Amino acid sequence: MLPVYVPILILAVVAIGFAAFTIVASHLLGQPRPTDAKSAVYECGMPAIGTARERFPIKFYLVCMIFILLDVDAAFLYPWALIYPQLGWFGFVEMLVFMTLLGGGFAYAWKVGALDW
Amino acid sequence: MPAVDLRPLLPALIVAVTALVVLLAQAFTPKGSRSPSMGLTVTGLAGALLLSLTMASDGRYGRGANTGGSVVADDFTLFFHVLLIGLALMAALLSPAYYRENGGDRGEYYSLMMFSLVGMLGLVSATEMISMFVALEIMSVALYALCGTRRDQVESQEAALKYFVTGAFASAFLLFGMALLYGLSGSTSLARVARGVATATPEQIPLAVLGCGLLIVGFGFKVASVPFHMWTPDVYEGAPTTVTALMAAGVKAASFGAFLRVFLGSLPTLREEWVPALAALAAITMVIGNLGALAQSNLKRMLAFSSVAHAGYLMTGMVGTTEASAQAILFYLVAYGAVNMGTFGLIASLSKGGREPLSLQDVAGLGARRPAIAASLTVFLISLTGIPISGGFVGKFYLFGAAVNAGYTGLAIIGVLMSVVSAYYYLRVVVAMYMREPEGEDVWSTPEAPGRLAALIAVAVTLGLGIWPAPVLDLARAAALSLL
Numbered sequence: 001m002l003p004v005y006v007p008i009l010i011l012a013v014v015a016i017g018f019a020a021f022t023i024v025a026s027h028l029l030g031q032p033r034p035t036d037a038k039s040a041v042y043e044c045g046m047p048a049i050g051t052a053r054e055r056f057p058i059k060f061y062l063v064c065m066i067f068i069l070l071d072v073d074a075a076f077l078y079p080w081a082l083i084y085p086q087l088g089w090f091g092f093v094e095m096l097v098f099m100t101l102l103g104g105g106f107a108y109a110w111k112v113g114a115l116d117w
Numbered sequence: 118m119p120a121v122d123l124r125p126l127l128p129a130l131i132v133a134v135t136a137l138v139v140l141l142a143q144a145f146t147p148k149g150s151r152s153p154s155m156g157l158t159v160t161g162l163a164g165a166l167l168l169s170l171t172m173a174s175d176g177r178y179g180r181g182a183n184t185g186g187s188v189v190a191d192d193f194t195l196f197f198h199v200l201l202i203g204l205a206l207m208a209a210l211l212s213p214a215y216y217r218e219n220g221g222d223r224g225e226y227y228s229l230m231m232f233s234l235v236g237m238l239g240l241v242s243a244t245e246m247i248s249m250f251v252a253l254e255i256m257s258v259a260l261y262a263l264c265g266t267r268r269d270q271v272e273s274q275e276a277a278l279k280y281f282v283t284g285a286f287a288s289a290f291l292l293f294g295m296a297l298l299y300g301l302s303g304s305t306s307l308a309r310v311a312r313g314v315a316t317a318t319p320e321q322i323p324l325a326v327l328g329c330g331l332l333i334v335g336f337g338f339k340v341a342s343v344p345f346h347m348w349t350p351d352v353y354e355g356a357p358t359t360v361t362a363l364m365a366a367g368v369k370a371a372s373f374g375a376f377l378r379v380f381l382g383s384l385p386t387l388r389e390e391w392v393p394a395l396a397a398l399a400a401i402t403m404v405i406g407n408l409g410a411l412a413q414s415n416l417k418r419m420l421a422f423s424s425v426a427h428a429g430y431l432m433t434g435m436v437g438t439t440e441a442s443a444q445a446i447l448f449y450l451v452a453y454g455a456v457n458m459g460t461f462g463l464i465a466s467l468s469k470g471g472r473e474p475l476s477l478q479d480v481a482g483l484g485a486r487r488p489a490i491a492a493s494l495t496v497f498l499i500s501l502t503g504i505p506i507s508g509g510f511v512g513k514f515y516l517f518g519a520a521v522n523a524g525y526t527g528l529a530i531i532g533v534l535m536s537v538v539s540a541y542y543y544l545r546v547v548v549a550m551y552m553r554e555p556e557g558e559d560v561w562s563t564p565e566a567p568g569r570l571a572a573l574i575a576v577a578v579t580l581g582l583g584i585w586p587a588p589v590l591d592l593a594r595a596a597a598l599s600l601l
Contacts, residue, residue, distance in 0.1 A: 107141060
């Protein structure tokens with residue numbers, strides 16, 4: 001039972017070891033030349049400290065929605081591809097309907113300029 | 118994998134494809150020219166209606182067929198399909214004039230309306246809980262967006278947000294109820310759930326009752342029954358009037374369709390448990406809906422409370438749990454759908470420059486200035502009250518009859534008393550139209566041909582159901598029989 005998990009243990013040790021190694025190595029080998037920008041707290045390119053009620057472009061929201069659609073689409077395609085042989089024509093038609101609706105939605109979003117930044 | 122019959126999905130598929138075509142037509146129409154949204158919508162919906170009628174009248178085209186145990190095209194489904202597509206068709210006819218006066222006659226609106234219709238069609242035909250839930254969400258999500266289509270109006274945005282937040286909350290209840298029934302029966306298929314509940318051991322019964330209760334909360338929200346009605350007045354008032362029409366007529370019908378299929382179709386063995394709960398809800402819904410409507414001065418808000426009250430009348434019919442109660446509810450949904458589409462439709466087609474006739478002063482003297490419109494509105498209000506020669510009277514007669522036969526005479530008495538109360542606020546509008554002097558100048562639009570056609574259909578159906586109800590009663594009976 002337990003020996004089955006030995007590879008996972010090895011992977012965990014290697015991962016932690018690698019992380020520790022890179023941090024220690026860069027600390028020892030690197031030559032720190034700090035600037036204001038470099039020593040600031042990193043938060044995905046946004047200022048980390050400030051008001052939380054900031055306005056941000058609505059475009060983020062649109063791109064986000066379209067991304068989620070694509071994402072769900074892909075997530076749906078993988079299991080479908082896996083059982084496609086059993087589904088046969090039925091599965092093909094079903095997926096065609098799904099893709100047509102989704103593709104139509106994308107064509108619409110593209111055309112009305114949801115992707116123009 | 119057995120051969121799967123996809124024919125039950127065809128009407129919904131036609132509507133979905135039309136919605137997509139309208140959407141793309143709008144996107145690819147060059148700026149400055151008008152996309153033929155209404156024409157495409159009406160064509161698509163008429164095609165779907167024709168197909169549903171063909172399926173209903175001739176068994177060869179897939180009536181009774183079942184798609185992989187998830188969607189069925191039985192008489193019950195087809196009855197609702199014809200009703201719902203018909204209502205959407207009327208809403209589409211009423212829309213262009215309204216949106217031209219209020220801004221934003223765009224293809225997206227028609228498209229969302231049809232996507233919502235796809236959800237409604239799925240909701241009434243689903244025989245499996247996941248399909249039912251997905252259909253419910255398709256219907257609701259499109260409606261949340263539709264409520265907010267008058268983006269310049271804060272009331273419209275308020276309606277969209279309120280409907281969305283409370284609707285998502287109600288969906289969670291529904292889903293939880295479905296999960297409990299799934300846990301009990303090991304299947305999401307309604308037929309298997311019915312079997313699971315029927316053969317449940319005493320320890321499992323509380324689980325089933327809890328599931329039932331959560332489902333009542335979920336459906337109660339969608340049909341706007343007290344105490345899950347709080348969203349109704351604000352959403353009905355804030356949403357564009359044509360959308361309100363679709364909500365009051367279509368969503369209520371579709372939600373009652375699913376409500377009936379789940380409770381009468383699959384959970385009849387638990388009727389000892391849920392019928393008293395439903396009867397209590399029906400009683401408070403009728404009382405609070407009607408008393409709430411009494412206090413309203415805004416017509417749309419008054420009709421919203423009337424919609425709550427009517428959810429109570431319909432639930433009164435449901436306590437019978439027999440085929441007669443299902444028949445009464447189906448018949449009443451037709452009558453109620455036509456009336457609501459007509460009333461909201463006329464309000465919408467009178468609107469001009471962003472204003473609608475919403476107060477009693479606005480409709481004062483309408484009988485002298487616009488005799489045809491005032492007469493049509495009178496027919497609708499009479500039907501809502503339940504006065505003879507209107508569909509509403511026959512409908513209420515059968516609904517309360519079903520309750521009396523089930524031994525709930527007290528509930529029927531509350532229903533009748535509340536109908537008397539409702540006469541006050543419905544007929545107040547009629548009195549204002551005919552017995553008050555018009556105030557100020559006549560600032561309202563003249564309904565255009567498509568809107569007049571829709572109103573005419575609504576009047577014809579309302580009076581037709583009142584004078585000669587037999588054909589629809591027979592169809593409703595056949596539909597009810599296919600359910601039970």
